[in-house]
Structures are given as structure tokens and as C-alpha cells.
Amino acid sequence: MSDDPSERGSAMEGGGFYNRHSAMQATGAAALLALWEDAYRTVDIGQGPVTIVDFGSSQGRNSMIPMHIAIDGLRDRLGPSVPIEIVHTDLPSNDFTALFEALATDPNSYMIGTSGVFPFAIGRSYFAQLLPPKRVHLGWSAWALQWMSTSVVKAQDHILAGMSALPSVVSAVEKQQASDWRCFLKLRSEEMRPGAKLVAGFTARTATATGWEWLLGELWSAAGEMGKDGMFSEEELNQITIPIGLRTLEDIKAPFVHSGYFADLRLEHLGLIHVSDPCWEEFETSGDKATFARCHADMTRAWSGPVITSLIADIRRGPQLASELFARFERRLLQVPRPHRPYMAAVVLSKRP
16 A cells, blocks of 8 residues: 555545534534634735635535635625635545535535635645645644554554554654654645745644543454454554554644744644534433444544555455444444543644745
8 A cells, every 4th residue: 555645545434424424523623713713814915816725625514614704704804806715625535526515505615605716626635735835825724634644654552553552653653743744834834925824723632641542442442353253363453553643732843942933834823622522412412322322433434434444454345344343333332432522733823924
């Protein structure tokens, strides 16, 4: 399998599945809106048109409200006639059909009731330059920057690379994520205009906790059950390592420590958010364990299913084995429901004027 993330299988579960099962991601994105509002109200625009880029858009549903309020805020500042282009980017295997369907039919679509707004899509990894130099006024990215640019890191003790306790894996993940973060910053700086701003939220951790211990621990245990039942060999289990890491705030600050700037970008804001669990909130009202388990199983499959399927050695049986994994995962979640509250880093970057 290629190390290029654009060849790593489907970006998210297709057919609009991710759009239907990403309530947790929507909750996290909502927590960024105050930072986003400050960004689009204060960013230096100059003469139009305005370019806003949505990095790692997936199928677009969770981008509709952030883009809509930015359009409204910019219209208040600039008047109704300045053209605004919205550029959604994701891997070439992303379900862009679902994105454009959401633009046309979602009740929160930013295209409803607007004019002079032009949506585009780019099917390419954000670990490459995506736009011409000095093109971007505003950037938005939610729940994307935790993905690593390579899938070569293999953990023998967990399904998520960033949750391994093995020193060699911990070191490899830290090194890769440091390199990826600097790469992302340099590329975005090239694309951003002087004074431009980028707001991002992505999976993070404290020094001692990730917030994912229970949920992904159960997913790894479900995979281990399949190993004991002869459905995966030990080597095959080691191969199934989701290439995601979890940075601390210190990791995120590291490129900026020396001078306050890195690649002409300043870290304007950095915070850690403990995201609430919409599945748990519904469970507290209904007491329905089956609905709670299905909610989390579907949300987890929405973001991890295609990658897991692509990592299963038996290509012909990959989809079948992945379905079995998530069925077992759901049954485990049913046994002792508990809230899942992941950590998210909230970041605002500004380009040197």
C-alpha cells in the first residue's frame, strides 16, 4: 500500500454515510465558531474577490454552517456584490458527489439565499500545495489534521497509531506528526495572503489522556476477539493501524517557540476543548442502550471504516471482515454505555502582514 494518503482508500465512508453519522464532529466544529467569527470579522480582505478554503471537507455537511456564517459576516463588512469563492479540499477518493448534493439540498447549505458565491472542490491531499501563492483569505479545517501523511507506523498494541504505549511507536508517531505539522504550515503559508487567517480544530490530547481510551479500546478489543477466533493472524492485526496521532498543545506550539513565527505564520490562539458526546446526551434522555451503541458504531465507522478495510490483508474479504469488526464493536458498546469525550485542539493561525 502506498504511503501517499491520497491512495489510502476512501477518505471517509462514502454514499453520504459520513454526512449522516458525524454528529460528534459537528459538535466539535460548533465549539470553534466563536474563533471563526473573530477571524472573518477581522481578517484583512483588501479588494475582492474573497477566497475561503475548507481543508479536509469530507462530504461537506459540517462545513455548511461555518461557511454560511462567514459569508453573512463578510457581506456585512464588504457589501453584497463582492464575489466569494469557497474551495473544499479532500482526498481524491472523497465522496464529492455527497458534498455537492449537500450544497444543493441540505437545509443549512450556504448556497441557499445567496448570490455571488462560487463553490469549488479540489481532490488532493493537503500535504501538497493546493492553490496558487497568496490566494487564500480565510482557511477552515475541522477534524482533519490528526491524520498522518504516511501509514507506515504499525502498532502491535492498539488499532490507533497515536494510542500505542510502545516506545518505538510513540517515538515514530511523534516524529511523523512533527514533520507533518511543519509541512502543513509551510504549504498553507504559501497559499495565504498577507494578513490571512486559518482556524483549525483537530484531535489532541493532554499529557496523560486522549479521551479516546474507552471507545477505541473497545474497537481494538473487538479486533482482538476476531484474532482469537482465527479471522486475523497476529501479523494481520499489527497491519491494522489507523494512521492518526494525537498532539499535545506543546507539540502544536513547538514550531513557533523560537521566534513566535514559523513560515511567516503566527499562532494567534491555541486551546484544548473537551468535546461533548451527542450520543450520550440522547442516551441520558432515552435510556436506549441499542441506539447509543449504534450511534457510536456508525460514527466510528464513518471516519475509520474505509481505512480499516484498506489495511486488511485479505483484500477480497476486506469489506466482510470490516463489517464483522464493527458488528462486534457495537455489541461491546452495548454492554456498559459511558460518555465519549475526546479532546480537540482549537488553533488560529495568522499570516504575517
